[in-house]
Amino acid sequence: MSSEVAVSKTGTRLRSPRHMLADSATLGPFLTLLVLFVLFSLFIPKFLSWRSVSGIVNAATPIGIVTIGVTLLMICGEFDLSVGSLVALGGYVFAMLLLAGAPPALAALLAVALPALFGLLNGLLLVWTGIPSFIVTLGTRSIYRGIVWLFSGGTLIQMLERPAVLALFNGRLDVLNELLPKGANFRTSLIWFLLAVLVFQYLLTRTTFGNHIFAAGGNAQAAAAQGVNVSRVKVISFAFSGALAGLTGILLFSQFRTVRVTTGAGMELSAIAAAVVGGTALNGGVGSIWGALIGVLLISMLRTGVILMDIPFIPADNFEAVVGATIVGAAVLNTWLGQGRAKR
Amino acid sequence: MGRTQDHSEPLVRMEAIVKRFGTITALDGVDFEVEYQQVHALLGDNGAGKSTLIKILTGVYPPTEGRIYFEGRHVRFSSPRDARALGIETVYQDLALVDTMSITRNFFLGREIVRRLGPIPWLDMRAMNERTRSALRDIGIEIRAPHEKVGSLSGGERQSIAIGRAVHFGAKLLILDEPTSALSVAETRKVLSYIENAKARGLSVIFITHNVRHVHMVADAYTILRHGRKVGTYYRGELSERDIADLITGERER
Secondary structure (H helix, E strand, O other): OOOOOEEOOOOOEEOOHHHHHHHOOOHHHHHHHHHHHHHHHHHOOOOOOHHHHHHHHHHHHHHHHHHHHHHHHHHOOOOOOOHHHHHHHHHHHHHHHHHOOOOHHHHHHHHHHHHHHHHHHHHHHHHHHOOOHHHHHHHHHHHHHHHHHHHHOOOOEEOOOOOHHHHHHHOEOHHHHOOOOOOOOOEOHHHHHHHHHHHHHHHHHHOHHHHHHHHHHHOHHHHHHOOOOHHHHHHHHHHHHHHHHHHHHHHHHHHHOEEOOOOOOOHHHHHHHHHHHOOOOOOOOOOOHHHHHHHHHHHHHHHHHHHHHOOOOOOHHHHHHHHHHHHHHHHHHHHHHHHHHHHO | OOOOOOOOOOOEEEEEEEEEEOOEEEEEEEEEEEOOOOEEEEEOOOOOOHHHHHHHHOOOOOOOEEEEEEOOEEEOOOOHHHHHHOOEEEEOOOOOOOOOOEHHHHHOOOOOOEEEEOOEEEEOHHHHHHHHHHHHHHOOOOOOOOOOEHHHOOHHHHHHHHHHHHHHOOOOEEEEEOOOOOOOHHHHHHHHHHHHHHHHOOOEEEEEEOOHHHHHOOOOEEEEEEOOEEEEEEEOOOOOHHHHHHHHHOOOOO
16 A cells, blocks of 8 residues: 555544545545634634624524535435525414414424425426536526415515514524623524534434435435435435525524515525635535534634724625635645645 | 255256347356355456356346346346345445445444434444444454544455444355455465455355466366356366366367
């Protein structure tokens, strides 16, 4: 084997740092997150406070849930550009049913189930037509938002009262905040996000279905030759992605008590960005849910850091440029590590 | 490992196989037999019909005419899955494994071992790691770590894992498509030794190649195809490497 690889007495290999980074899709992004956190804490006044940390986390959780679904799909080799529209769909279904006096549980259930159904449709379109998912969901992205527009009449919904269900989905997480020093302001969306992370991390790494997701994206022909139903795996993953977008719609409405036709617009790209920053490969087969978690935290932290730094030529509303640079940097790093993998 | 079946019939018997694609005749009445515990080389130049014959045997295409017997029974495959269910496993050069997954996850892909924690299914990685290591060791393959990614292995190591997997999961006939064409000399020798180990365990192997040198060391029989017809089947010791090469190219008729 290559000279970089030594075999220790126990048979486990002593590896170069590059190989360790390459073997774990998540380690690199995690270290980046850690280093940036330390640097920002040292050099930006006010960064290291419970207020800013909870702000970073709160901003990361809704997009984080969307990113989990997008990551799942990217691992099986597909893209979902319709998730932003499905966030709006979920938000409207939830809001309209609540306003119509439906039981909150039913409203929430349908706000997840309908987007899941639309996600399923994405998957079926992909499997039936063989058109790349990038194109299929580029189309359904507009179609789904059109459907939202149709049944909402294009009007914004604003809720003045505060039913208890909103506090459950995205209220203040006072149990935690009271334990922490002043300034901590975590929200319950964090609980939903962590729950989703655990469930999908389990699904991806500890179930047959997860094994088949990695195989479908890594080498669909080899997977099919071993009896994996690649189409089925992809269709189900699309349904999950839609369901998670619907949940995000619920969380956003629960926080702002507002939903409009443009809600969630652009989230599909932010989610892909976060997934890539978290170490998920653009061509399938590699990625992790922890990576999605790290990716959204990293981007959210960069945003807060940049705003607090108050750099004259990067005003807060020019933050997208910073995200763009981060994505390109992460993609370059992933490619370099991928080559390290292939070379051995 | 002995087999209990009646071996008066060969493991595989393909009779008068004809395959036409539109006006093109890819196979024109080919007979092909593989005995139990035999390494059978299928030789021929590009376009001779080797892969068409194998695709018919593995259920990828139906034959236009002709019959297939497996273990003495007439069989008709409508998909590769049917052939696989009877124990016919094909190992393709690059399509066999998922590079981004570990050895164990590849080994058990589609046949995962699942444990239950109450109602929750859970992949039993420990059991799968152990079985992968011991199954590969059984046919002479030592791996460093079962959780290592397949993408970090050499071409020969990858072949060996695909072969080991087929053997472990009860294949009766192993079909190797150009298994040594991209390998170094040392690796080729290793892969050939796995083929012999598979044979020692009772399997039959069809080895498709156009490289006579590689197959000469392990083949019990050779069938040579040219332009969709069978030139002949020959047994170990009947022909020199030179004779075989001439028969493949048609420089000499026999």
